[in-house]
Every structure is written in structure tokens, then in C-alpha cells.
Amino acid sequence: GENVEQHPSTLSVQEGDSAVIKCTYSDSASNYFPWYKQELGKRPQLIIDIRSNVGEKKDQRIAVTLNKTAKHFSLHITETQPEDSAVYFCAASTLPANFGNEKLTFGTGTRLTIIP
Amino acid sequence: AAGVIQSPRHLIKEKRETATLKCYPIPRHDTVYWYQQGPGQDPQFLISFYEKMQSDKGSIPDRFSAQQFSDYHSELNMSSLELGDSALYFCASREDSSNYGYTFGSGTRLTVV
Numbered sequence: 001g002e003n004v005e006q007h008p009s010t011l012s013v014q015e016g017d018s019a020v021i022k023c024t025y026s027d028s029a030s031n032y033f034p035w036y037k038q039e040l041g042k043r044p045q046l047i048i049d050i051r052s053n054v055g056e057k058k059d060q061r062i063a064v065t066l067n068k069t070a071k072h073f074s075l076h077i078t079e080t081q082p083e084d085s086a087v088y089f090c091a092a093s094t095l096p097a098n099f100g101n102e103k104l105t106f107g108t109g110t111r112l113t114i115i116p
Numbered sequence: 117a118a119g120v121i122q123s124p125r126h127l128i129k130e131k132r133e134t135a136t137l138k139c140y141p142i143p144r145h146d147t148v149y150w151y152q153q154g155p156g157q158d159p160q161f162l163i164s165f166y167e168k169m170q171s172d173k174g175s176i177p178d179r180f181s182a183q184q185f186s187d188y189h190s191e192l193n194m195s196s197l198e199l200g201d202s203a204l205y206f207c208a209s210r211e212d213s214s215n216y217g218y219t220f221g222s223g224t225r226l227t228v229v
Binding site (some may be wrong): 042043045047089093095096098099101103109 | 134138146147148149157158159160161164165166167171172174205206211213214215216217218220221222223225
């Protein structure tokens with residue numbers, strides 16, 4: 001099955017600086033890579049996703065890059081703000097699914113703290 | 117827009133009791149996934165259903181069972197509860213065979229005392 005590794009587990013960044021979180025995956029069949037932001041006790045919220053047919057995607061201060069050959073993808077947050085503080089999870093899956101058997105496999109999470 | 121509804125939001129049970137968690141997916145979503153998230157942990161996949169049939173199974177204890185009903189809602193039944201079952205339980209739904217991703221419910225926080 002798929003295995004997703006995520007680094008670092010904790011990250012402290014000065015407000016205004018950039019933050020980068022990296023993930024690797026094992027299953028070459030995976031083609032959908034979402035990133036979730038989770039605040040304490042809340043549901044994982046999708047912040048950005050990328051599919052294997054593109055190498056980069058950007059949405060305002062958030063960008064994701066994907067290297068299919070190396071099987072790794074990264075989240076970049078620029079101009080960080082205090083409200084970016086949360087736990088971030090990467091994940092991998094294969095879409096479209098067939099018969100519901102394509103679950104999300106999560107990384108172990110990165111606790112991001114933005115220092116004012 | 118309708119979201120994934122989970123109930124109850126919070127549940128406190130004693131050891132060896134039974135708990136039932138419910139998940140109502142987004143209309144037209146035919147696939148439901150259950151995840152367990154312990155404190156400080158990533159969500160762990162438990163079980164999934166497609167068209168009312170179990171489609172995949174993860175690290176779900178034998179004390180747990182689940183099903184998806186004709187209206188596509190799903191229930192996770194947990195018996196002989198242990199302290200270690202205390203966690204956030206998330207349900208996610210999606211439309212199978214589409215390129216759209218997963219939508220998570222707000223979760224049920226189960227505390228076993």
C-alpha cells in the first residue's frame with residue numbers, strides 16, 4: 001500500500017518569512033496529492049491539491065510542487081501570517097477511484113508555528 | 117452547500133460500553149471513508165464503503181463494525197470500548213469515479229473513561 005512520509009514534524013517561522021513542508025510517497029500509481037490544514041480539534045481543511053499531470057500549482061500565498069520521478073511533493077507558504085499556525089498534512093491517493101477503494105493516505109503532519 | 121454531517125459531535129462512554137457514530141455524506145456522494153485520529157497523530161484509515169458495500173479495510177479493530185445504508189449514510193459501531201479508543205473520528209465522502217476530492221465531516225470526539 002501507499003506510504004507517505006512528511007518532514008519536518010515541527011517548523012517555526014518568523015512572520016513574513018516562507019515555510020516549506022516536504023512529503024514523499026511510495027506508490028507510483030498515486031496521482032492526487034492534497035494538502036490539509038488542521039486546527040486543534042477541527043476537521044482537516046483542504047487548502048490546495050495537485051494532480052500528477054502538472055508540476056506546480058499556486059493559489060495566492062500557497063503553492064505546491066510535484067516531482068513525479070522522485071515521488072515527492074512540497075507545500076510552500078510565502079509571507080506567513082499568525083493565522084497560518086496549524087498542523088499541516090499532506091496526503092496521496094488515486095483518482096478517479098473505482099468502487100471506493102482509493103483512500104487517502106496521510107503524512108504524519110507538520111506543526112507550523114508562526115512567530116509574530 | 118451541504119457538507120458531510122457527523123453525529124454526535126462529542127461522546128463520552130465508559131470502558132466496555134458501546135458507541136455508534138453516524139455520518140451523512142454529501143448528496144450524490146456514494147463513497148464514505150472513516151478515519152480515526154488520536155491526539156497528535158495523523159488520521160488513520162479504518163474502513164470505506166461504496167454503494168453500500170465495504171470497499172476497503174484498514175486498521176480497524178474487530179470490536180468495530182460499520183455499514184452503509186440505502187440512503188448512503190454510514191454508521192460506525194464500536195463495542196467493548198477501551199481507553200485507547202478515545203480519539204477524533206472523521207468521516208469523508210466523495211463521488212466515486214469522479215476527479216473531485218474528499219470532503220471531511222466535522223468529526224466526532226469520543227472520550228472513553
